[in-house]
Amino acid sequence: MIRVGVLGPVGSGKTTLIERMTEMLISFGFSVGIITNDVISQHDALTIYRKLVEEKKILPKENLIGIVTGGCPHTAIREDPSLNVMALNKLTSRKNFDFIFLESGGDNVMSTFSPRLADYTIFVLDTSAGDKYPGKGGLGIFESDLLIINKIDLAEYVGANLKKMKEDAIKVRNGKPFTFISLKTGEGLEDLIKTFLGDVGLDRETESEN
Template sequence: MNPRAIRIGIGGPVGSGKTRLVERLLPLVHAAGLRPAVITNDLVTLEDALRVKASGLIDPELVIGVETGACPHTAIREDPSVNIEAADRLEEEHPLDLILIESGGDNLAATFSSELVDHWIFVIDCAAGDDIPRKRGLGTLQADLLVVNKIDLAPHVGADLDRIRADVAAIRPDRPSVFTNLRSDAGAQEVFRHLREAVLFDRAAP
């Protein structure tokens, strides 16, 4: 019997780059010989799931969209049962190594239940302001990996990147963080490197 697929949560505010991170990770996952699936969560739409299905990066049958009907964080934290059922269904129907579970855009307090994911990533972006780390949202504090996206935009939106780096170091002294932009696959390489070291090492193909 195959081991259960590793489940990785990806959360963060609207527009921070969660779906783009999924899209950038998929080629790296395939290149490593791993078999992925994707679950997206949103309020009353399947927009993110449709986008991933149409990307050509993954078999559309391996993508499930969940309409939460309420704030998406409720379906990844308070009652993750609908996501657990979706993940279990994917594993019953397909041989998988990992499942990326993306939460719809929500506030900085959104976190993932340990019942749902084995490891989780929180994405913020410089374009939203350089004060985000100082707000000390639960996502930025507790995520296994914090991704600070759109660093290329910092000088264009008046964000102080050095201040962001210092603030992130202060609020996450013992947890890893990545500063990047996801405009190309290269922007996700450090994220994938973290995942391989943290949770995927034994699943990777020789």
Template sequence: MIKIGILGPVGSGKTSLIEFLAKEFTKRGLKVGIITNDVVSNADAMRVYEDLVVKEKIIPKENLVGIVTGGCPHTAIREDPSLNLRAIDNLIKKSGDLDVVLIESGGDNVMSTFSPLLADYTIYVLDTSAGDKYPGKGGLGISESDLLVVNKIDLAPYVNANLNKMRKDAEIVRKGKPTVFVSLKTGEGLQELMEILMEDLKVVGLLGS
């Protein structure tokens, strides 16, 4: 079973990425479970439920768990991931063996990371419209994640975000680790995202060839 942790600032597109990945993995015949973390509500879990369970019937309802952390979102994925580890155990008890579990963190700053006990592979999501300074700011989330996804590139012209600057800064900060620029709304860059992700998972032995 592959555990993929997805984190990033509020509004960056983590839930949209979760939904996209769930569809793509399901197309490949993989059985997917989803866990969402939020501080005060189950809003993200409800959105996933409406989209993937009710409308598109991508996953059954027992494959989705929403966690309300009630405190710092970092703690539940890094310092004390016990809530999420129990949620994974419960998913397996209800759903049987899963191939992929997608774990969405609550809104995070650039220093947030997943505990290696919780995630085998991590994806950090940035929002282009938040400014082109973010990749250069560094921080553990940006520099150490296995894959950096820069989302909403379709908005770059409207917020004067320089995508070339973001690419160069990401290359420097991440020291060769992959970065992909996408729009989860228009679909631009998503094929490249899946190619990088699937190859990475094969290379580290988390997915068969």
């Protein structure tokens, strides 16, 4: 089982990313569980429930847990991850998973996951925040296993220079992978999945043994 922590600012596309990756991983034969973190509601969990459980009927409802943290997003995934540890234990007691996604509540570039929760981390940025990221840096950008720059379809409308963002990512990532995608149009999603599965030592033809 690989526990995948997904971080990034509010609105960067974390929930949609998890939806799209889950769809693709399930289509490859993998078993997927999802834990979402929200400060005051189960909004993200309900969004995933409607899309993957009710509408597409590809995710069993027992594979999804929504946590209401009631406080600082990074505290629940780093300083005091007890709520997420309990959720992980609950999920893994139900079945054997190939992947479990843990979505952080929207937070800043200093967010990181406790190793008690995540084996692999993905940090999501989007072009609508401007092109100062990833060059601005931060633990999430430096230390994440995979950096994703989303909403490339909006770059021209918000004045974000993708070439600059790519150059900055190369400088600050020290060889770690990053991808440019549009979750709205699907551009770059195939490359993302290929990079991700290669990074964790799997490939798209691999089928779950569970």
